Amino acid sequence: xxxxxxxxxxxxxxxxxxxxxxxxxxxxxxxxxxxxxxxxxxxxxxxxxxxxxxxxxxxxxxxxxxxxxxxxxxxxxxxxxxxxxxxxxxxxxxxxxxxxxxxxxxxxxxxxxxxxxxxxxxxxxxxxxxxxxxxxxxxxxxxxxxxxxxxxxxxxxxxxxxxxxxxxxxxxxxxxxxxxxxxxxxxxxxxxxxxxxxxxxxxxxxxxxxxxxxx
Ligand SMILES: [Zn+2]
Numbered sequence: 001x002x003x004x005x006x007x008x009x010x011x012x013x014x015x016x017x018x019x020x021x022x023x024x025x026x027x028x029x030x031x032x033x034x035x036x037x038x039x040x041x042x043x044x045x046x047x048x049x050x051x052x053x054x055x056x057x058x059x060x061x062x063x064x065x066x067x068x069x070x071x072x073x074x075x076x077x078x079x080x081x082x083x084x085x086x087x088x089x090x091x092x093x094x095x096x097x098x099x100x101x102x103x104x105x106x107x108x109x110x111x112x113x114x115x116x117x118x119x120x121x122x123x124x125x126x127x128x129x130x131x132x133x134x135x136x137x138x139x140x141x142x143x144x145x146x147x148x149x150x151x152x153x154x155x156x157x158x159x160x161x162x163x164x165x166x167x168x169x170x171x172x173x174x175x176x177x178x179x180x181x182x183x184x185x186x187x188x189x190x191x192x193x194x195x196x197x198x199x200x201x202x203x204x205x206x207x208x209x210x211x212x213x214x215x
Contacts, residue, residue, distance in 0.1 A: 030059055035060050035095065037091075038098045038099060039062055040062070040097045040099070041064045042066075042164060043064065044108055046105060046109065063091045065091075067083070068110040069110030070103055070104055070161070070164060072163075072165075075170040075171045089173065096177075101187075102185075103189070104190070105190040114134060134163055158207060161200065162205075165200075186200065187199070189207050197209070
């Protein structure tokens with residue numbers, strides 16, 4: 001225990017004394033009945049963008065998968081081990097979630113690495129290979145003239161959400177349920193500095209800011 005981070009032990013003790021008492025019955029119920037979340041969130045690993053915190057979610061409410069730059073790969077039944085696809089398969093075919101939210105965010109390090117075309121960090125170039133699936137073969141992603149670097153990065157962060165939503169539909173079990181109306185796909189974008197949430201309007205293809213209750 002001596003090497004276990006103290007901040008986590010302190011955090012757990014706060015949870016156990018403050019939050020757990022109000023949620024104990026819920027945990028017991030979930031333990032006996034199993035989980036049945038209605039929402040799956042696909043988010044980034046970024047420590048500032050925690051879906052449970054942003055959506056004020058309690059135990060059993062969100063089924064979350066996080067990876068670098070909140071990317072969903074295309075459907076590849078090639079015999080390989082695919083973590084996001086496994087989570088997706090479980091959420092959609094077993095838990096039968098009603099919503100999948102792809103949550104992008106500002107200042108995404110994965111997107112920044114991709115935009116800046118950084119050199120491999122390790123011999124495996126895991127980030128480079130992971131981010132490369134964001135673009136389609138032959139697709140060119142470049143900064144437009146009259147576009148600031150900031151605007152370019154923001155555009156690509158949002159494009160990653162679009163691409164993930166597009167790739168979700170390559171999974172037969174997703175497509176079937178979306179087409180039957182049993183599953184809805186959504187895009188979101190979190191502005192880290194302001195703590196602001198933008199939600200994608202699928203018809204206008206624009207992200208609209210969600211207003212707070214007092215606005
Ligand atoms: Zn990120």
